[in-house]
Amino acid sequence: MAILEIKNVSKFFGGLAANADVSFEVAQGSIMGLIGPNGAGKTTLFNCITGYYEPSRGEVIFKGNRMNGLQPDRVCKLGMARTWQKVRPLAKMSVLDNVMVGALCRTNSLKAAREIAMEQLQVVRMDGKAAFLAGGLPIGERKKLEMARVLATKPELLLLDEVMGGLNQSESEEIVLLILDIKSRGITQMVIEHDMKTIMRISDRIVVLTSGEKLTEGTPQEVVSNQAVIDAYLGESHS
Amino acid sequence: MIVFFQSLLSGVLIGGVYALIGIGLTIIFGVMRIINFAHGDIMMIGMYLTYNLFAMAGIDPFLSIAITIPIMFVFGALLQKLFINRVLNALPQNQILLTIGLGLIMSNTMMLIYTSDYKILSTSYSSSSVKLFGISISEPLAISFVITAAITALLYWFFLKTDTGQAIRATAQDREAAQLMGINVKRMSIIAFGLGAALAGTAGALISPTYYIFPQIGSIFTLKAFVITVLGGMGSILGATLGGVIIGVAESMGAVYISSGWKDVVVFVLFLLVLLFKPAGLLGKSRM
Amino acid sequence: MKDTSAKNVHGKAGFKSAEPIVTLLVLAGLALFPTLVSSPYSLHLMILLFLSIIMGQSWNIVGGYAGQYSVGHAAYFGAGAYTTMLLMQQWKIAPWYGVWAGMAVAVVVALVVGSICFRLRGPYFVLASIAVAEILRLSTMNLKDLTNGAEGILATEIPPLTIAGKVITDFSTKVPFYYIGLGLVVLTIVVTFLVQHSKLGYYFQAIREDQDAAHSLGINLTFHKNIALIVSALLTSLAGSFYAIYIGFIDPPTVLGLDISVQIVLICIIGGIGTIYGPVVGSLVLVPLSEALRSNIIAEAIFATGAVSPTSGVGVFLKENLAHAHALIYGVLVVVVILFMPDGVLGFVRKLTTKRKGERS
Secondary structure, three states, X not given: OEEEXXXXXXXXXXXXXXXXXXXXXXXXXXXXXXXXXXXXXXXHHHHHHHOOXXXXXEEEEEOOEEOOOOOHHHHHHOOEEEOOOOOXXXXXXXXXXXXXXXXXXXXXXXXXXXXXXXXXXXXXXXXXXXXXXXXXXXXXXXXXXXXXXXXXXXXXXXXXXXXXXXXXXXXXXXXXXXXXXXXXXXXXXXXXXXXXXXXXXXXXXXXXXXXXEEEEEEOHHHHHOOHHHHHHHHHHHHO | OHXXXXXXXXXXXXXXXXXXXXXXXXXXXXXXXXXXXOHHHHHHHHHHHHHHHHHHHOOOOOXXXXXXXXXXXXXXXXXXXXXXXXXXOOOHHHHHHHHHHHHHHHHHHHHXXXXXXXXXXXXXXXXXXXXXXXXXXXXXXXXXXXXXXXXHHHHHHHHHHOHHHHHHHHHHHXXXXXXXXXXXXXXXXXXXXXXXXXXXXXXXXXXXXXXXXOHHHHHHHHHHHHHHHXXXXXXXXXXXXXXXXXXXXXXXXXXXXXXXXXXXXXXXXXXXXXXXXXXXOOOOOOOO | OHHHOOOEOOOOHHHHHHHHHHHHHHHHHHHHHHHHOOOHHHHHHHHHHHHHHHHHHHHHHHHHHOOOOOOOOHHHHHHHHHHXXXXXXXXXXXXXXXXXXXXHHHHHHHHHXXXXXXXXXXXXXXXXXXXXXXXXXXXXXXXXXXXXXXXXEEOOOOOOEEEOOEEEEOOOOOHHHHHHHHHHHHHHHHHHHHHHOOHHHHHHHHHHXXXXXXXXXXXXXXXXXXXXXXXXXXXXHHHHHHHHHXXXXXXXXXXXXXXXXXXXXXXXXXXXXOOOHHHHHHHHHHHHHHHHHHOOHHHHHHHHOOOOOOOOHHHHHHHHHXXXXXXXHHHHHXXXXXXXXXXXXXXXXXXXXXXXXXXHO
């Protein structure tokens, strides 16, 4: 069953189409990879799905509800959460407080929020740093903090925007395991990632975007063997 | 009908001076993304400078701008180098507070030196006027408008034709790209602040024969300068010119058709409306 | 950001446990102060200090915690001052009813400001908040029939405070004002404490740190900004009412002017924003300094050093004018604070002490 349906979504800025007539479905519990060269409109699509932009045309359907025009906070409450390409820690708050802000989406009690937050920090193995200021963390831990923070909002669908960007090999591996762990808990994920090996490994299906349009869609095997993809994207990134 | 044209004309005349203040603020914002809350106070310093040159050396206020402009330019450049330069990457609210603080220092220092008494710079022509098609025009206002027009023309020439002018415009458009293109952004910032201060100081000199001079006059003009630049679109020189004239006319019309007490309210309401419905200014594309 | 290199923020457990005791001791001392010190000037200074703390603490909620730098708080201060004063002078309504009306007016103003200004961010929000306060000041100047315009309002007589027919105080000395001020300080600090230790506090700070991130975590930005502003406006209005009744005279520039708005912000900036101690520290720095200038203590000190003779031309000049330039100290302080201690005096001291500790270990 599809948890998310993107139906003919277009987004125009002035006369330019950042997304043009994109359609696909994300199956419940799966990992959907979203790839494409720089400027292909991946982040714009995330913004359209999560309420930061209203699609100029088309529909975003989440759990059967039309999401167009809903504000990001409503989107989050409905069970869809996102991370940011450029991490956005709440710098002058502690790591625990950061995650608690996420947890407060589901509870009004600080005590309950603290418990949820500590749980999520354990999931990303950062419970030892709960009292540190978020602004002072190195990039790898900031990424993990952001994961813990969105997990604390108890999402059913998680949109991850380049969570491995700027990380070294072992840090990336840690995130990969985390993503697979999240999947095992039944949370659906949509992942934008540049590293092809990683995306092939974790995704159940992959959507390829170029110049705002959907080029193709399929299993990782189908996508790597698609000549159009090789021309438009893989050729470029492998050169 | 005469009253209408009368107020329209005096609005345009004073609007020219407002435009100078607005252009200064907009250049500073364009190049450094800093809103200069000390702008009116810099103008106030220009007024006192003009007043002193007149009272001590007998130099006519309109001639004294030849001295005021370079002094104010150096003053602005120093402000940039010593203070503003250090907060270019700070939070916007800290930048605003720094300039508020600098403004407070300026106005209170002037108050220490000159007390808060109103000073009047009265020239032989301060209250004389000329008649044109039955409309009377205040003579000092008319002269100041001519000078304003000349300076504005010179400014446009500077920005369009000279290398430095173009470099400043490039910096205002995209600071990082300008840096990549080899423009000395630091130097442009200093020049921009100097230029902004010089323009504010000139405006101060030009209005000194028609306004009371006192240390706290700055804040009113700072607010007006914001209104002008937001109206024209932050960072747009053409916009600020237009904004200045619009505010001049709105004030003068407001004074005639509503009451002089309410004219500033008209300006601020206009300001809020623009912020709400056309935040990029009347001309501009969004910069927000 | 990087220089704070992930320091432990909950590391002062020993200090925390001593906090309630210290607070109680300070409160007891403050409560006893008027019985020990009877000089009206000392009481006056304390009342000014209280007023400053109330104003700073109120702004802190929307500016310090929620990060919305309103430079138009004179609007709420003036709303409280004018409403209370007008009700008392024109309609003989006692101030302890008037303050409620003042708070109601402040909320209305806050709702208007919120609906206009919170659509804007950063410098545009600052400018809009100034514009609204200026419109209020100019309107008060112009609505002469209602507000007496630029001439202001003088309190001719404050009705005595009675409870069940029994006169509690007739406000003939500064003592009742002292206790009201102290009470308001406690109130604003308690409110701030409650906000800080609730969901609201977390949400406000998240909005301050990153609006887009906060939005994505399920925080309704407009709603929470408005709540912060309303709480802040209510408390600021109380400060305005208190000021009006205590000083006994208000006019548009003194209670609705841009100066008041700026002063309110500076109290927090100088102390350090987003903490309960910030406004207290800021007030402890600002009030004595500006009073010292106002009462010519600074001029006397300059004469005492022998650098300038009080009878010389410069001396006479300083004596006459330094008092008027007390706002100079605000300017100098804010420039110094922004350039050298962007986290306020409190943050600066904290940084110094943590550095020391680092050196020792």
